[in-house]
Amino acid sequence: MTVEPAAASAEVKACCAAAYSRDAVALLLGESYHPGGFALTRRLASALRLRPGWRVVDVASGPGTTARLLAAEYAVTVDGVELGDSAVERARSAAAEAGLSSRARFHRGDAERLPLPEAIADAVVCECAFCTFPDKAAAAAEFARVLRPGGRLGITDVTVGDGLPRELRTLAAWVACIADARPVAQYVDILTNAGLVTVSIEEHDGAMAQMLEQIEARLTVLRMSAADRLAAAGVDVDAVLRYTALARQAVAEGLIGYCMLVAKKPA
Amino acid sequence: MAGESRAVAGNGRAAATGKQERNEVFVEYTKSICPVCKVVVDAQVNIRGNKVYLRKRCRVHGPFEALVYGDAQAYVASARFNKPGTIPLTFQTEVREGCPSDCGLCPEHKQHACLGIIEVNTNCNLDCPICFADSGHQPDGYAITPEQCERMLDAFVASEGVAEVVMFSGGEPTIHKNILGFIDAAQARPVRNVTLNTNGIRLAADKAFAAALGERNSRQGTVNIYLQFDGLDERSHREIRGRDLREIKRRALDNCAGAGLTVTLVAAVERGLNEHELGDIIEFGLAHPAVRSVSFQPVTHSGRHRQFDPLTRLTNSDVIELIAAQRPSWFREDDFFPVPCCFPACRSVTYLLTEGTPGQPGFGVVPIPRLIQVEDYLDYVSNRVVPDFAVREALEKLWSASAFMGTVTTEEKLRAAANSLNCADACGVNLPGAVANLTQRAFMIVVQDFQDPYTLNVRQLMKCCVVEITPDGRLIPFCAYNSVGYREQVREQMSGVRIADVVPNATELQPLLAESPYGSKIARGQHRPGNGHRTAEATNVGRRAVPPAGRPQEMRP
Numbered sequence: 001m002t003v004e005p006a007a008a009s010a011e012v013k014a015c016c017a018a019a020y021s022r023d024a025v026a027l028l029l030g031e032s033y034h035p036g037g038f039a040l041t042r043r044l045a046s047a048l049r050l051r052p053g054w055r056v057v058d059v060a061s062g063p064g065t066t067a068r069l070l071a072a073e074y075a076v077t078v079d080g081v082e083l084g085d086s087a088v089e090r091a092r093s094a095a096a097e098a099g100l101s102s103r104a105r106f107h108r109g110d111a112e113r114l115p116l117p118e119a120i121a122d123a124v125v126c127e128c129a130f131c132t133f134p135d136k137a138a139a140a141a142e143f144a145r146v147l148r149p150g151g152r153l154g155i156t157d158v159t160v161g162d163g164l165p166r167e168l169r170t171l172a173a174w175v176a177c178i179a180d181a182r183p184v185a186q187y188v189d190i191l192t193n194a195g196l197v198t199v200s201i202e203e204h205d206g207a208m209a210q211m212l213e214q215i216e217a218r219l220t221v222l223r224m225s226a227a228d229r230l231a232a233a234g235v236d237v238d239a240v241l242r243y244t245a246l247a248r249q250a251v252a253e254g255l256i257g258y259c260m261l262v263a264k265k266p267a
Numbered sequence: 268m269a270g271e272s273r274a275v276a277g278n279g280r281a282a283a284t285g286k287q288e289r290n291e292v293f294v295e296y297t298k299s300i301c302p303v304c305k306v307v308v309d310a311q312v313n314i315r316g317n318k319v320y321l322r323k324r325c326r327v328h329g330p331f332e333a334l335v336y337g338d339a340q341a342y343v344a345s346a347r348f349n350k351p352g353t354i355p356l357t358f359q360t361e362v363r364e365g366c367p368s369d370c371g372l373c374p375e376h377k378q379h380a381c382l383g384i385i386e387v388n389t390n391c392n393l394d395c396p397i398c399f400a401d402s403g404h405q406p407d408g409y410a411i412t413p414e415q416c417e418r419m420l421d422a423f424v425a426s427e428g429v430a431e432v433v434m435f436s437g438g439e440p441t442i443h444k445n446i447l448g449f450i451d452a453a454q455a456r457p458v459r460n461v462t463l464n465t466n467g468i469r470l471a472a473d474k475a476f477a478a479a480l481g482e483r484n485s486r487q488g489t490v491n492i493y494l495q496f497d498g499l500d501e502r503s504h505r506e507i508r509g510r511d512l513r514e515i516k517r518r519a520l521d522n523c524a525g526a527g528l529t530v531t532l533v534a535a536v537e538r539g540l541n542e543h544e545l546g547d548i549i550e551f552g553l554a555h556p557a558v559r560s561v562s563f564q565p566v567t568h569s570g571r572h573r574q575f576d577p578l579t580r581l582t583n584s585d586v587i588e589l590i591a592a593q594r595p596s597w598f599r600e601d602d603f604f605p606v607p608c609c610f611p612a613c614r615s616v617t618y619l620l621t622e623g624t625p626g627q628p629g630f631g632v633v634p635i636p637r638l639i640q641v642e643d644y645l646d647y648v649s650n651r652v653v654p655d656f657a658v659r660e661a662l663e664k665l666w667s668a669s670a671f672m673g674t675v676t677t678e679e680k681l682r683a684a685a686n687s688l689n690c691a692d693a694c695g696v697n698l699p700g701a702v703a704n705l706t707q708r709a710f711m712i713v714v715q716d717f718q719d720p721y722t723l724n725v726r727q728l729m730k731c732c733v734v735e736i737t738p739d740g741r742l743i744p745f746c747a748y749n750s751v752g753y754r755e756q757v758r759e760q761m762s763g764v765r766i767a768d769v770v771p772n773a774t775e776l777q778p779l780l781a782e783s784p785y786g787s788k789i790a791r792g793q794h795r796p797g798n799g800h801r802t803a804e805a806t807n808v809g810r811r812a813v814p815p816a817g818r819p820q821e822m823r824p
Contacts, residue, residue: 037640038650069652098652217637218688224622224631225701 033214034066034128035207035258036156041066042073044125044154047200047262050074054122057081057146059111059139060129064091064104070125071095071103079121080106081114112138119148130157131181140194150267153196154260158208159184161255184259196263208258209251216244291315294343295726298366301325302720302771303779303790305752307368310724314339320578321724328779333577333721335612338584341600342612347648350607350663352378352730355426359741366725367751370743372426372734380742381431381608381669381732383423384464387411387449388438389758392468394786395508397535399570399717399749401769401785402438409761410438415738416449422740424456431669431676434462434493441469447479454488460674464493464533466512467519474522481526484673491673492523493562496532498544499551506540506573524557529673531711532558537566537573538581545586546593550625553632553710559672560711563590568719568771569749571786576774577721583615586714602634603714604641608667610727613717616666618681619710620702635709638688638702641666658684668732672711681706718746720771 034040050056052075058067061080064087071078082088088106095104109115111126112135124143133139143153158181182190188198222230223237230237250256295312299321310323312335319336336342360373372380386400389408402408411419423430433453440446440463453461463480470477470492484490496516497507504511523530532552536542545563552558565581566572584600591598597619605611620638623630635641643650644659645666653659661683664670670677685702718727723746731744735753738761743753755766767789770780780788 038643042649065652065654072652213637217633220631220633221620221638221705222701224620224633225705 033211034156035158035211036204037207038069040156040204040207040260041069041127043202044127044156044260044262045070045074047202047260048123048125048152048154050076050123052076055079055120057114057116057121057124059114059124059126059143060132061087061091061106063087064094064106066125066127067091067104067106068095068098068100071100072098075103076123077103078105079116080104081109081111081116082106083108083110112142114142114146116146118145121146122148122151124151124153126154127156128158130155130187134180136180136182136190137193140190140196143191144194144196144265147196147265149265151265152199153191153263153265155187155263156204156258156260157181157187159187159257159259161257181256184257184261187259187261191261191263196265198261198263200260200262202260203257204260205251205254205257208256209248212244212248212251216241219244291320294319295724297321298725299323299723300367300720300751301328302331302773303328303776305720305768307364312724314342321722331577331721334580334582335716335722335724336584337582337588341584341587345605345611345615347642347646348605348607348611348666349730350645350647352608355379356428357426359422359426366729367723367744367747370741370747370751370753372742372744375729376744377730378608378732380423380427380734381667382434383427383430383432383734383736383742384434384436384745385411385416385419385449385736386436386438387416387440387443387446389762390442391437391439391466392442393439393466393508393510395571396786397507397537397566397572398786399567399572400436400438400754401570401783401787403785405785407762407764407784408438409758410443411738411761413445413448413452416445417452418740419736419738420453420456420458423734423736423742424458426742429457429459432460432462432671432674433458434464436464439466439468441465441476447483450480450483450490454483454486459488459676460671461488461490462493462531462671463490464495465519466495466508467516468512470494470522471515471518474525477522477526477528481528484526484528489674490528491671492528492530492557493533493671494519494523494530495535496548497534497536498541499547500541500544503541503544507535507537520555520557524555528557529559529671530555530557531560531562531671531713533562533564535566536563536581536586538575538579540573542581542586542589543593545590549590549594549597549712553619553621553625559709560713562713562715564714565716567717567749568721568773569754570769572772574772574774574777577771580722581716583612583714583716586716587615590712590714597632598634602636603712604636604645604666606666606668607645607647607663608669609732610730613727613731614668614713614715616670616714617712618665619712620705621708621710622705635684639684655686658686661686670711672709677711678706681709718750720750721773723747723750 054076056070056076056078058078058080061067061082064080067078067080070076080091088108091106095101107115111133124147160181162183191198219237219240291313293313297310298307299310301308308323308325310321312321317339318334319339319342320332321335322332324330358372358374360369360371362373362375363369388410389402391402394403435449450461480490497503501511534548549561552561563586568575587600587603591600602617603615606614606616618635620633644653644662661680664676664680682703685699688699688702728744728747733745734742735745735748736742737757748754752768755768759766769787770790772788779791781791783789
C-alpha cells in the first residue's frame with residue numbers, strides 16, 4: 001500500500017481542524033485513555049515500588065483515573081497536575097465520589113512549570129503525555145525538581161524508530177498524538193540531562209497496536225452512524241483507516257512502539 | 268518403604284527407573300456426580316496440554332473424565348471476571364446434605380436468579396434426536412395448570428422482588444393451550460421480560476399467535492422469542508431435529524418480524540454436525556430484521572443426544588475459536604468476555620454494533636469490546652477502582668444471563684455503556700451519541716456451555732444464575748436440574764410415572780446403557796433405583812479422616 005504524503009497531510013489537517021487544539025487520540029479515545037489501560041498502570045506502579053503513605057505526582061493527570069487507582073490500590077497520596085480546568089474539576093469530583101479526596105488531589109498546572117515545591121515526591125508518573133510536551137527538557141527538569149533524592153520517575157509513552165519513513169512520520173503524528181514522539185534513546189538522553197538515571201526500559205508495543213485497533217473501531221462506528229456528516233467535514237474515513245492499518249504495520253515492524261521507562265533521581 | 272527412603276536419601280534426581288512427572292497441573296478440588304448412578308463424588312480439575320479436564324471416580328462405576336474448557340489459558344484468565352453474588356430475598360430449601368443435593372435455592376447458593384425458566388409441559392410437536400428435556404410426542408408426560416404457573420411465578424417473584432426475565436419452555440410451550448395466559452400472568456407480576464423458548468412451528472403456521480405475542484411485547488414488559496435454530500444445512504436439521512425445518516424457521520422468523528417480535532437464534536452445537544455453521548448462523552441473523560442475537564450452546568449431554576466422547580466434546584472456548592475462524596474479518600477470540608454474574612467459565616458474550624446487511628456494500632460491524640476496555644470494568648479481582656461505576660453497572664447488565672436483546676433493560680444499558688466513550692466531538696460527530704443511535708441495531712452473541720452429568724462441577728453450580736422453577740416452588744439451578752436427577756424427580760412427581768435416571772450416551776458407557784421410553788439412555792436393568800439414591804453421598808465429608816485414638820474406624824461400604 002502506498003500513501004501519498006501530501007494527501008495524508010491534507011487529511012490530517014482536515015480532521016485536526018475539527019479537533020480544536022486537541023490531539024486525535026484524546027479526540028477519539030477520551031482524555032482518560034492511555035495505551036495499556038489499568039494493567040500497564042499497575043505494572044508501572046510496581047516498577048516504581050510504591051509504598052503505602054508515599055506521595056506521588058501524576059503529571060497530565062486528565063480526569064484523575066490513574067490517581068484514583070494509585071490512591072485506592074497502593075495507599076499512596078497523589079497530586080495530579082493537569083492543564084485543563086474542566087478535567088481538574090472532573091478529577092476532583094470523581095475523587096470525592098470515591099471517598100478519596102484527601103489522597104487524590106488535583107492542581108491546575110503546566111508540566112513545564114509544576115505548581116509543587118521541590119523534593120516533595122517519592123515518585124512521579126507521566127502516562128502517554130511526555131511526547132506531547134513541547135519543551136521536554138523543561139518538563140524533565142521539573143520531574144527531577146519535585147522528586148526527592150532517591151525518588152523514581154515512571155513514564156509510559158510512544159516511541160518512534162529512527163527508520164520511520166517520512167510519510168509515516170506525518171501519519172504517525174496524526175494517529176497517535178506523537179507529533180513529537182522520540183526514539184527511546186532520546187527520552188533517556190533528555191532524562192539524563194535533567195539528572196535522572198534510567199534504571200529500566202520495557203517495550204509494550206502490544207498496547208500501541210491495541211490503541212490503533214480501538215481508534216479504528218471508533219472511526220468505523222462514526223462512519224456507520226454519521227457517514228454524511230463526516231464527509232461534509234472533509235473526512236474520508238476509508239483513507240484514515242488505510243493510514244491506521246499502515247501504522248499498525250509500522251508497529252508490527254517495530255517502527256512505532258510504546259515503552260515503559262523508569263528513572264531514578266540519585267540519592 | 269525401603270524404596271522411598273532410598274529416593275529421599277538420593278541427590279534429588281530421579282533415577283532412570285525412578286519417579287515420573289505427572290502430565291497435568293492440578294488446579295481445583297471439587298464435587299461432581301457419577302454420570303451413571305448420580306451419586307455425589309469428589310472431583311478434581313486438571314490442566315493437560317492447554318485443556319481443562321474434570322475427573323472423578325465412583326466406587327461402583329469407576330473413573331470418568333470430561334473436557335470442560337478447550338483453552339486452559341482462557342479458563343484461568345476468566346477467573347477474574349467473577350462478580351460478588353447478590354443474595355436473593357428468600358431461599359426455598361435448607362442446607363442439609365450440601366451441594367448439589369439441597370436444590371434449591373439453598374442458603375449456600377452464591378447468586379440470585381437472573382433468569383427463571385418455567386417448563387410448561389413435556390410434550391412437543393417434534394421428537395428431536397437431541398433434546399436435553401427428553402420431550403416429544405409422549406403419552407405419559409405432564410402439563411402445568413394455570414394455578415401451578417401462578418404459584419411458580421409467585422415463588423420466583425418472592426425470591427427476586429422484581430424479576431428480570433422469565434422464560435417459558437418445555438416441551439414445546441407454544442402447544443400448551445394456556446401459554447398466552449401464562450405470559451399474561453407473568454406480565455401481571457413484577458417481571459420485566461418474558462422470553463418464549465420455541466421450535467417455531469406454531470409461529471410459522473399461526474400468524475394470529477405471533478400477533479398475540481406482538482401485542483404482549485408492546486406492553487410495559489417485553490416478550491421475546493428464543494428460537495431453536497441449529498443451522499442452514501439440511502443435514503444439520505435432520506440430524507439434530509429429525510426433519511428439515513428450514514422453511515418453517517424462515518416463516519416463523521418472517522412472522523416474528525411482522526409482529527414486531529425480537530428473536531434470539533439458539534443453536535445447539537455438536538461436534539461433527541453443525542460446528543461449521545456458526546459464522547453462517549450469525550450472518551443469517553444479522554441479515555434478518557427480527558433477529559438481534561444468537562446463542563450458541565454446545566449440546567448438553569443430558570436427555571437425548573447422539574453418542575459422544577466426553578474427552579472431545581465442544582466447550583465455550585472451542586465455539587469462540589470456531590466463530591473467529593469462520594468470520595475472521597468480524598471477530599477475534601478476545602472480542603468475547605466471560606459473564607461475571609454466573610461462574611465465568613459458563614458463559615461468554617460479545618455485542619456488535621452493525622450497519623447495513625452482510626454481503627452488501629456499506630456493511631459494517633464493530634464488536635463493542637473494541638470500543639470499551641471491558642476488562643477495566645468487569646475484572647473484579649484486579650480492579651478496586653473502575654473508571655466509571657455507572658458504566659460498570661451498564662456492562663454488568665449486558666454481560667449477564669438476564670440480558671436479552673429487545674428488552675428495555677438491555678437497550679438502556681447499551682446506551683449507558685456508550686457514555687463510557689468519553690471523548691470529544693470527533694470531526695463534528697459526537698461518538699457517544701453515535702453509538703447510542705446504533706444500539707438499536709446492536710447484536711448480541713452468547714456462548715453458553717451447560718453442564719451435564721459428566722462435566723458437573725459444584726464450584727460452578729453454586730453460583731449458577733439460571734434456574735428451573737418447579738411446580739412445588741423450588742428454584743433449581745438449570746444444570747443441577749438436568750444432570751443430578753431433579754428433572755426425573757419433578758417429572759415423576761408431576762406425571763405419576765416412574766422415571767429412571769437418564770445416563771449420558773457416552774461411547775465408553777455403551778455396554779451399560781439401555782433405551783428409556785423417551786429415547787434417552789438409562790442404566791441397563793435400572794428401572795427405578797428409588798429416589799433416595801439420587802442424593803447419596805460418596806465424598807469424603809462427614810467423618811473424621813483419622814479415627815480417634817483407641818477406636819477403629821468403621822469400614823466403609
